[in-house]
Amino acid sequence: MRRGRNPRRAYDEDGREIAPPSVGSARAQGETTISAHCHDCCHHAIVSTDRFPIDMPIPDIAPRLRCSACGSKHIGVMMDMEAH
Structure with missing residues (x-):
């Protein structure tokens, strides 16, 4: 991984950041959960x-969460595929 890259972002083969979906773009598609x-x-x-700003990228929600089972902050998030 190159120095200065955000580990919660994807990059194309030229090293340009690929914009992640935001809470607002997910809501526009009818998604209200992750x-x-x-x-x-x-x-x-x-x-x-519902509690997150609409302009917040989905991957940036992870640092705001804590596991309710063990208390860990080592959380991963993704679109809720079960909602489909």
Whole structure:
């Protein structure tokens, strides 16, 4: 990984950041929840995006979460595929 890159972002082959979906763009598609998983204990939860600003990128929600099972802050988030 190159220095200065955000680990919560994707990059194309030329090193340009690929913009992640925002809470607002997900809501525009009818998505109101995200899937969160704990990297430490493997706990999984569905989290409402109602409390987050609409311009917040989905990956930036992870640092604001804590596992309800073990208390870890090592959380990953992604679109809630089960909602489809």
